Amino acid sequence: MNKEAMIQSMTDTMTKFTGYMGKRLPDDVMTKLRELREQEDTYLAKVVYDSMFENQALADQLDRPCCQDTGVIQYFVKAGAEFPLLSEVQEILRNAVLEATKVAPLRHNAVEIFKEKNTGTNTGERVPVVNWEIVPNSKSIEIEVYMAGGGCSLPGQGKTLMPGEGYEGIVKYVFDVMTSYGVNACPPILVGIGIAGSIEVAATLSKKALFRPIGSRHHDPQGAQMEQLIEKGLNEIGLGPQGLSGKNSVTGVHIESAARHPSTISVAISTGCWAHRRGTIRINEDMSYEILSHKGVSL
């Protein structure tokens, strides 16, 4: 394959995958939702879960985006330093968004700051968002595609605590956000918490925490313990589906961390709604691909 054909191939793959992951939820999310649905016994909670599962079946059958809010498309890239199209990736992803917007179709969600105009293409200043990590000695690229609607982006926030407030301060903050903003963010929610020494690091980590498979645990035993404690505690509050109350609140709680400054503890929260549209794809140097988030799917 010459370079031009490779670019075309990757653009096609990413166009199709960007459209696809807005229509079908990843396997781990569906498994978790089935598990939570089983536990609900009230009329309203059952009505909502019935609608959710009917909706996913209809989205599949009619081949349409399962939620109308297909977000501002974000790509979190782990690129092999030796991936042959490294210089072209940014442009390929932009073109994939332009094309997926038309063919999926996706909602027009890019509003230019100050001009206050919707571009109508889902592209705009720094959009689609591309976040980069370079993986040494690798020839492939792994791309996390994420669509967050406005509803579950609204709780997103962070603050920098003084060390005196400790991890206790983090817990209090998470619960305050969840019982205020979380209620309206289409529970059951996936909660991503970033802990670091400054706010922008914490914020990025809180988003990356949402890309971990549901139920995976922080590498540090105390981190894992804190995830489990917060998850159990939030579920005891019982936001239920759509905040209408029920047996659970969350599909999971994930913490990602970076070493902090001795004087600061920054905490940030990102949330994913029940329709957590996350897709992971690996593209190899020959442009063959494997979808990691949705098993057995070819585009």
Add this chain to the structure above:
Amino acid sequence: MKKVLTTPIQNEDLENITVGDVVYLDGYLITCRDVAHRRLIELGRELPVDLNGLAIFHAGPIVAKDDDGKWQMISIGPTTSMRMEKFEKEFIKQTGVKLIIGKGGMGPETVEGCKNDKALHAVFPGGCAVLAATEVEEIERVEWQDLGMPESLWVSRVKNFGPLIISIDTKGNNLFEQNKAVFNEKKTAIVEDICKQVKFIK
């Protein structure tokens, strides 16, 4: 028995409906969200649709034109209603809208508006946008297209549109506020208990 509201909705139709009830809508549903509210209330611009007795949907859909150039509803779920809280009371008063459909709860101002001018706020299950789209019979017209796809006013005829879970009724009840009180009551003890177990700074 399945409770159905049909537009134009009369005040009497709403009297016996209480928070937590599930209803369905037949008739006209117009999408109306952030900028449309701002234009009417803050900028004093007249809405291009007469909403008296009708229903609005806090929603920004995905639409597409079919081969005949006619708009088709592809995917339309509710957006967060709380964003419209600062406008809704006055909006209800000025427009005579009777049913506001969205996602999540709304606040005390909307409760007051619903009580004074007889209207309801209801939740369509968030994220269930294809389900909602299949309950739209036809997009009759679209206004204020300069706002872009999500913010335009899409005037649709719907049939059996729901489930709609009543979150604010005409009697001053607010389901989400009731729920939030319960959530907050439970929260204090739970947080205290967790805090004892995360004293990692020693």
